[in-house]
Amino acid sequence: MPLDRREFLNRSALTGAGAAIAGTGGVVAAPAAEAAGRGSDRTFSFSVLGTTDLHGNVFNWDYFTDAEFDDSKHNDVGLAKIATLVDRVREEKGCGRTLLIDAGDTIQGTQLAYYYARIEPITGKDGKRGPVHPMAQAMNRIGYDAAALGNHEFNYGIPLLRAFEEQCDFPLLGANALDARTQRPAFPPYVIKRVRVPHGRDIKVGILGLTNPGIAIWDKANVQGKMVFPGLVEQARKYVPRLRDAGADVVVVASHSGSDGSSSYGDALPWVENASAQVAEQVPGIDAVLVGHAHVEIPERIVVNKETGRPVVLSEPLKWGQRLTVFDFELERGQGGWQVTSVHSKVLNSNEAEESPAIARMLRDEHAKVVAYVNTRIGTAEEAMSAAEARLKDTPILDFVNYVQAETVKAGLSAGDAALPILSVNAPFSRTASIPAGQVSIRDVAGLYIFDNTLEARKLTGAQLKDYLEYSAKYFSRLAPGAPVDPDALTNAGGTPDYNYDVVWGVSYDIDIAKPVGQRITGLAYRGEPIDPAQQFLVAFNNYRASGGGGFPHVAKAPVAYIGAQEIRQTLIDWVVEHKVIDPNAFASDDWRLTREGAPVF
Known part of the structure; x- marks a missing residue:
């Protein structure tokens, strides 16, 4: 069933000093933290941090080998490492000057994720309430502001995805994930976050979530007759103007779709699988795109919008929590409000960070339980x-x-x-x-x-x-x-x-x-x-x-x-x-x- 307005509000309720108000098709929410007082009253900078394709990785651990993760390039994985990187950026820039988002594929991929989907499912068994998903626990603790739906979110069926959604303190976004019967959004299409500006008008950051049309093929058994997944460009054209009409000064897209324009399913669907660059080129009003799905690293790619001639910055951090994208925005306030003057992006390597002690303490029991299970x-x-x-x-x-x-x-x-x-x-x-x-x-x-x-x-x-x-x-x-x-x-x-x-x-x-x-x-x-x-x-x-x-x-x-x-x-x-x-x-x-x-x- 699609979420109604009351459900949108309930799902996006924040703690602390933040306020939440309904927007057109989405949610407007204000973070509690005050922005640091750098810059003049006419200029301001803030950052949007991003992950993607976490695939159930909390710790730097390979459950298939029962050892710390390592590869030929000595990458590390997991949200416990990402948490430390996020803390560093927040300390450097000021907590109120950062937002944190994800571009999907969160609850599938490791034996940790499988255990809490099938062995001790978060949906519960025998009438008993299920546990809280380790990914929800970690992402809530780190303080994510929003996450786009990935195609692997549907691998275990819609009921388990809904249970995960209820456990998250942030919205799961999917502007092109529609109820098959009503054609209305089955998840919030977007969220608008306020970045507080000392002695000035707050900056409104619109975050649009887009997922992959291929879900209709890859998880047909779970979604057929229940949900449909139209094209990313088509839905972005619908919702980016709504974000701007709702007052968004900045629009960031979290897109679970690669950027090379290809489709692994050929012409089996009329919509492109890897369409993030097309969204940036064809839909005016977007400032940056957090790319997911393709499992490639893109520190920064500039795409020029064909209608406006304005540059749009794309970045994709490497999968499994190996990288954290940082989009740095510079804005200037004029008579018409805040205008983006520059955007740049980079990626930070999680192998340069220690695992967060807070995340390690919080989820050590879940980790130990899964280690014991896989070694049976x-x-x-x-x-x-x-x-x-x-x-x-x-x-x-x-x-x-x-x-x-x-x-x-x-x-x-x-x-x-x-x-x-x-x-x-x-x-x-x-x-x-x-x-x-x-x-x-x-x-x-x-x-x-x-x-x-x-x-x-x-x-x-x-x-x-x-x-x-x-x-x-x-x-x-x-x-x-x-x-x-x-x-x-x-x-x-x-x-x-x-x-x-x-x-x-x-x-x-x-x-x-x-x-x-x-x-x-x-x-x-x-x-x-x-x-x-x-x-x-x-x-x-x-x-x-x-x-x-x-x-x-x-x-x-x-x-x-x-x-x-x-x-x-x-x-x-x-x-x-x-x-x-x-x-x-x-x-x-x-x-x-x-x-x-x-x-x-x-």
Whole structure:
């Protein structure tokens, strides 16, 4: 149901000296802190701080490895680090001269987030009230002013998202998240915050939240018939003028949408997935855009609005709390009110900050509970398996995931579909995933599947399957005969991420990377026989791929044979609990390989 005016007011109530009044389609709220007295009465400066794609990271901890997070660049992650950076900026600039916002994807991504969605859900169990989400606790403590909805906010269903919303002391914004029945906003489209100016008129900062149209595809099972997600540009054109009419001197957009103009779902939707730069170019009246969704770092990018000729500053901090964006605004007061004279942005690195002791104390029990959960022993493995080369070679670790997916689909088929051959698709999501020989824990198995996807099966013909594999094979760079082989340069061609490279289990084929894209799949066979283009197969996919994610051909419109409700990750865990032993001899096979003019590359 869309929020009515009273709900808008109740959801945005602030503590301290702040006041809240209703705006047109949003909320006007005044922070309690007084601004520091720097500058003349005709000029003023303040900053908007921003995070995005936090993905359930509170601490600098990797629950899949049960160790502190680290990567090749020695980045750190988590809100506990961000809290320290925020405190530093507030101390430097004055608390009343800063606002803090987020651009979405908050409550999914770590085992901490999963635990409070599924194991001890914040929605409660057996009539009991659920716990407060650790991300809500941390963000409330740090003092966020607003957050845009991300697409992963919908992974666990709307009821859990609503429970999280109720636990937040700040509004979740989504100008293009509409009630399917009424076409009215299902969440507040915007909020207006007052920055107090000593001896002068307060500055009103409008914060517009935009989310991703792809939610309609990626979380179709959770939102179909309940919510719709029109384009970012279209909704920004509607609400930016409303913000200006409501008196906003500054307009900042928190946009859960990348900036390169691309769409992973092709033309499956009429709206662009990564449209933040288009919003800045096409919608007048915007001063800055906090970009999210793309998981790239943009310290500062200037986009010129085509209608006004004015510059708009875009910035995207790196995911998981690795960076904090700082937008610095300079304003001058004239007869018409405050005018923005300059905007600049930069990013701060969280590896230069200690974790906030306050956040660490507040959430140490939740952290300890999840650590104990992920270290629960559930079975044994006959051999060690690693995903280090899974994108380059047919490896048992991906075969295991595909085997469990195929077996799960097989058990859930109708009698009419049971006779069809069952294939399975999976991607090398993590290059560090592994299963040790000997005892296996929940975290070992969970690390094989880092996304909260569910399982589906659809019917494809042999011809469609070949098209699918050809599309997947664009992941590899073309390699001329005789050229040296550099594994690191061989993959991710055209910026294709690992999760958009699929291997198919149950058939055999070669990928000839000496050939151009679209002509690489050779020797495609089922049980040793060339595949008839008209032959039908049941293929197990995750719900992201089945709904069109990645833009793979044929899948989204293919007949559905099976839809599961449980996350694939949990399905893998349950399989190990039931069978006790992971034995590669039961499922591993060398079915695909990279070749160059018919000769194996490896």
